[in-house]
Amino acid sequence: MASNDKKRITLFWLILLALTFFATFIAEEATPSHFIVIIICLTISIKGHIVIDEFMGLREAIPIIRYGVHSYFILLPAFVALSIIFPEFLAQLTTIK
Amino acid sequence: MSTVTLSTSELSSIDNTEIDSAELHRTHYGIGNFAIWFLIFIEFTEFAFFFVVFLIGKAHYPDIFFQGPTKLNTIAGMINTLILISGSFFVARAVSAIKQDQRQETLLFLWLTFVMGALYCGVKIWEYQWNIQSGFDSSTNYFFGVYYYLTFNHFVHVLMAMSVVLWVIIGLYSGHYSARHHATLESAGLYWHMIDLVWIIIFPLLYVLR
Numbered sequence: 001m002a003s004n005d006k007k008r009i010t011l012f013w014l015i016l017l018a019l020t021f022f023a024t025f026i027a028e029e030a031t032p033s034h035f036i037v038i039i040i041c042l043t044i045s046i047k048g049h050i051v052i053d054e055f056m057g058l059r060e061a062i063p064i065i066r067y068g069v070h071s072y073f074i075l076l077p078a079f080v081a082l083s084i085i086f087p088e089f090l091a092q093l094t095t096i097k
Numbered sequence: 098m099s100t101v102t103l104s105t106s107e108l109s110s111i112d113n114t115e116i117d118s119a120e121l122h123r124t125h126y127g128i129g130n131f132a133i134w135f136l137i138f139i140e141f142t143e144f145a146f147f148f149v150v151f152l153i154g155k156a157h158y159p160d161i162f163f164q165g166p167t168k169l170n171t172i173a174g175m176i177n178t179l180i181l182i183s184g185s186f187f188v189a190r191a192v193s194a195i196k197q198d199q200r201q202e203t204l205l206f207l208w209l210t211f212v213m214g215a216l217y218c219g220v221k222i223w224e225y226q227w228n229i230q231s232g233f234d235s236s237t238n239y240f241f242g243v244y245y246y247l248t249f250n251h252f253v254h255v256l257m258a259m260s261v262v263l264w265v266i267i268g269l270y271s272g273h274y275s276a277r278h279h280a281t282l283e284s285a286g287l288y289w290h291m292i293d294l295v296w297i298i299i300f301p302l303l304y305v306l307r
Binding site: 005006009010013016017020021023024027028032037040041043044047048051052054055056057058060061062065066068069072073076077079080083084087088090091094095 | 125126127128129134137138141145148149152153155156157159163171175178179182183185186188189190192193286287290293294297298300301302304305306307
């Protein structure tokens, strides 16, 4: 592993640790709101994409695998955010009448 | 019964063919092989169902799910997130090291990954005890039911990932991996990253988001 690659991967490790501290701090200190939910879901997505590309090295993988794994970290955080922002809709959708 | 005698060059040719076949399979997917990607996508699907169940429960019982995260030990959850992310970092370094044929460095990073897994398990067991002492178990309410089901399931996956890492450590001691032949080690790393990726969603979903 080239020295620059080591520095790069270490930098992303530190970014991931910082994002974890940030998300925890903001959630503990701030009043719960839709804005906070969106920020935290964005954090989930960013962390996922960093791990996928920088740690797993999926830039080298075939597109169906790379984009398949990336889409998990687009669709799920989006679903989490929408279901928390519009819980009545989800409850209505999943109620057996 | 007839016997077939092969020359040294023929034996060498067979050995190279086997290595090439493994590497060819790996090359087809760019990284990893069919088996590991099938397993990873199955695991992702399983956890996605759990997340959907959690969110449906949250939509139906908003009060219980609003109070739930406030009763959990967020610091323990955060420490475990830092541990798993560090484990991912170490396993990525191990895979990079074997590609350079640096076996000692690979071993060091694989052992560090294993230690991260053990630390995660230690923190998780302490957290479960802390919950029970605080009066919360799986029968407390729907939130804690899903919390225990999800986190214990993930805990079992971490134990499996630790076993896989231990397996490749033994393989490395036995001289099985090199810069040219490391598909199994790479797949073990991918499995570890999978459990890290799942926890990246579990932590905010259970401990943080209200």
